Amino acid sequence: MKAETRYEPAIGAWEGLGRFKPQGMTLFAAGLSAFLLLLIGLPVAMVLLMSLRTGFPGEDVPFTLQNYADVYLTPRTYEVLLNTLFFAVASVFITLLIAVPLVWILMRTDIPLKKTIYVLLTVGILIPVFLRTIAWILLLSPRIGLLNKWLQEAFSLSGPPFNLYSLTGMAFVQGVSFVPGAFFMLAAAYRSMDPSLEEAAYTSGVGKLRTFLKINIPITLPAIAAVMVYLFMTAIAVFEVPAIIGLPSRILVLSSLIYTSTTPSTGLPDYGVAGAYGAIMLLLGLLLAFLYVRLVKQGKKYTVITGRGYRPREIALGRWKWAALAFVFFYLAIEVFIPFAVLLWASVLPYLQLPSREALSSITFQHYLDIPLRVGAKPFVNTFILMVMVPTVTMVLSVLVSWVVIRSQVSFRGFLDTLAFIPHAVPGILMAVGLAYLGLAYRDYFPLYGTVFIIVIAHTINWIAYGTRTTNSVMIQVHRELEEAGRIAGASAPRVLGKIVLPLIAAGILNSWIWIGMLSYREVTMSLTLMTRNNVVISTVVWQFWGSGWIPQVSALGVILILFATIVVGTLRFALSRVGEIGSAS
Amino acid sequence: MISIKGLEKSFRAHHGRVDALKKIDLEVGEGEFCVLLGPSGCGKTTTLRCVAGLERPDGGEIEIAGRLVTSTTRNVFVPAEKRDIGMVFQSYAIWPHMSVFQNVAFPLTQGQKRYPRAVVAERVRTALKRVQLDGLEDRPATDLSGGQQQRVAMARAMVTEPKILLMDEPLSNLDARLREQMRVELKKITTAIGVTTLYVTHDQAEALSLGDKVCVMNAGEILQIARPHDVYSRPESLFVAQFVGEMNFVQGRVAAPGQVECALGRFALALPNGAALGAAVTLAIRPEHVRLRRDNGEHSTGVRGRVTSKNYLGDAALLEIEVNGVAMLVKLAGDTELAIGDQAVVELPADRWRVYC
């Protein structure tokens, strides 16, 4: 009896639009679609527009293909493209290599110290990537890397065994830093997997490891694939690691080229060339988005992982417990402990030095006292605005979009769903460059350039795909009859949303809200691309301090922020443990 | 009370459009209990949801208590919340974040007509008492058993005293014993308050025992609307005969006017219109209408067969007899001495046969 009313909407179906006189819901959905189309479409249109122009935003110049000729007739562009692809693929590979076992260990086994590990993973997200990168330079640089030196001495090697300054080195650092994000995304899929599927394997005489490889991984493959695509897009857009590790050894990727063409060290920004580089990124993104949609559709076959309310029995690790703990803590060491130790060390020195007796004698806490003076109040205020507004706006839009997509009968709901997913395919740096161009070229209509709100917009667009995926999955879990019962009871649509749907999805929404808030806090690529003197946020301050060589100062700031975040996240986790993992879908 | 005319609805599926409803007509009188019966995907739930206003039909009209609520030609569509109906869902749809009281009170506090607190309390109490849940007002909805949730859903559907009550397989999620118990209770309550009810089920026993009127549907069409007794004893089509109750089918041929020949012999039967001479027909007879005697070698009117299986049910016995290569199911009240392998004479009363083209 179920089948007859549960046909999935065909994606992008326009058929039937306007078959009925526009009712409230249809009007609302149309308005929402138009708004999103404008919000997402404008920056993308700007990227294309600027790629067809030379000169500066605001200058009225004829359209030309000059930028494309400059970019795509140069063989170097293709070298850079190859670098970018290798970097992205290798980063994602390293991430999954760590994240997948980590998820299984934490979600399905009886490993001790779970809550503590969760808190540490969340803290890992908050450590700025470049600080972690400095720690890696201190360990793995071919010249001064401590690990390299020790290994060289211990095994009397002729040269340093590790070279951080390579594509592999970059991918390693980037991949490790993606792990917490991937962990929380994958955790949702594992948590809702029916444990009887695993138990069936055990009763068939299959061991734990083999079950993990043959049952868990294939079943969660669509989820893993989705995370892969998501990380891949992020890896293409990030530029902190490429800037700190790649640039010194002349390894360029697309994002560093886009950044340097809009923020050159000499001369004036070249928006046209940035746009032309962006076009290939956009193409890459749309290709991946197509792949992603295909994968997710395929994923629907595995209906078992969409079920709800399983309380999976934890697998007793027995003597393997120590191996699992060792793995987790090895990861936490490279993700959290070592960077934090380096940070702590750097923050108490007058200038950055390798550990030595002399360095020990010069310890000072002056940098901590100097923070208010050096940073000022503005970045904190701006960051606060960002961390409140971005998740709020994103989640409000996501809930409304999901409600239309999942629950309404509006004929173009599939289109709306696809629309909300598009930002997933557009690298953040491109969105930001497009917004910057929009703000500069059309400042009369879009007077937000240089304010923190333009960053709010960039972040909102960037995370609306993530937001709607979350709200979609949360809302699907709310049986539609719960809402229909409300309608039958005589409650209007908005009232049903407010009194029934929202209370039911509140926990899931709160989770995503916190998660997006944290992502917004640490995001640097878009904030930096849009930065002017008035909309500096903490992440860009940190970046600029690093650029100015103020390592001890920024380390002190980092230590304080991490301690603060640990306290907040720890309290939240222990107090609201019923809410579930931060960043998960339910 | 409910009047459905020319209702049409189709869905987009991956393999193209599927017609869920093909111009159906249905009238349900005041106080009547009408059951929509049919297999999965026949369109019965879609019909119910169209009446509820949860689904927009592609064509047709629906009137509830004389008020036009849906008309595609006149562009009328009254949303669900303004139809003054009660509905019990298959999943019960008890809101997990509310108590029993809050669930039942919801239509009175958040619905179209809002009532003062005292009235709400009084009416919720009455509704809960009616479903025998008085005293559980403050229980969180998540702490209820399946049967209790079912009762809360009923109480909630009836608390506003709606003109019509819609139920979508309300008993399908209960275990067998509880289902029979609730079936009796449900009938009592609806009769007591005299509400017009439209009830969807795929369980023919439920349909026959509950309905004042049973409407059998298949593939988006209504095949028969009749009293339960008539649906059972005089199914108008092969599908209805097949779907409602057990039935033996035998392929035959019209040998002469009023005469059908089949593997079991030649019978004089009332033929349906359009059964021309030589046409292939299907003969149908219910197992309980077949009579069986031990074959003692005497010459008799029946045909001879052999018992191939026996299934003892307590109050009856179900036997399978092979007659001239045809397997016949026979239901005998009480028990019989016949055992597997015995020869038996099968009697097939001519007035019990139904013939379909």
Place this chain on the structure above:
Amino acid sequence: MRTINRVFMVTALLVLALGPAERAAGASVDELVAGAKKEGVIEFYGPSTLGPEGAQALAAGFNKKYGLNIKLNYSPSGNMTRDTAKVVGLSASGQPPEWDIMVVTDAHHGSLWLRKLHRPFDYTLLGVQKERIEYDKGTVSVANQFALPAYNKKILPAKDVPKKWEDLLDPKWKGKIGVINSTHHWARLAAGPWGEEKTLAFVKKLSALQPILSRAGEMAQRLILGEVLISATLQDSQLHEAKDSGAPLVFAEEVQPVISPEYHVGVLKNAPHPNVATLFVAYMASADVQPIWKKYTGHTSAHVPGTEAYKFAQGKQVVYMKQDQAEKVDKIARQVGKILGFD
């Protein structure tokens, strides 16, 4: 307006035809002071290192000198490159600039000058030395940076310290030398004493040493840590910072010529407050400003006797950039960037 040259005349006519008319400004100190009184405000864009305190110290000195009570609104630089482009964009869309005057590097002023976005004035009338006036009377130099090879004196043995630029090309530096992204340093040599050919040959040889590339501040850290043994160039800004923190970072002072990027101050075309702005430029050229600028930014002018920069430049061959080199510097800087692998 008597001294405008022909190029500017053409531009001014265009401006008259296309945009709002250039606001009138006086030519003598008295006229300017009178005009400034009416305007009352100045929008000042300057390096973020100056800080609000430094900016207000400048305002106080200015008001005291001319007996005025002008309010100074300080806009610290966020990103000089992008802000300069913003001025270009604003002008292109026919709008007045946000700021009256900008203190940015000579290279950035060059970008503005190429698009005729200064408001020229004969600052000699206000007592400014001729050699400090640049860009067709559009700007006045305020302070000098110096760029030279730099190293960590605790790590690099004295015998290895380079004595001339060519010493940097020694194969011993392979993989151990650093180059910062201020590629205009090399372009300045190319436009000046070295010429294009020599410079590009030099840079190519430098590139063959597989230098470690990074931004200036980052490079200072790598030098301090010992990851980079020598940075082909570094600015004195980084040295000042290192000195303050006690880090052992120094210039290879024997190397010549010394590259000197300058900070210039200039009034923007269509500036909303031209009288205050013009007067303020004259004030910025005075010796009074040097101690303030030194205190807050660490830099002084090599053209004002007695200052630190003046003393440093004495007896050295120093490369300053002239306006006719601006275009060439921009072009070669990009070429150098490509050769070294910055973009």
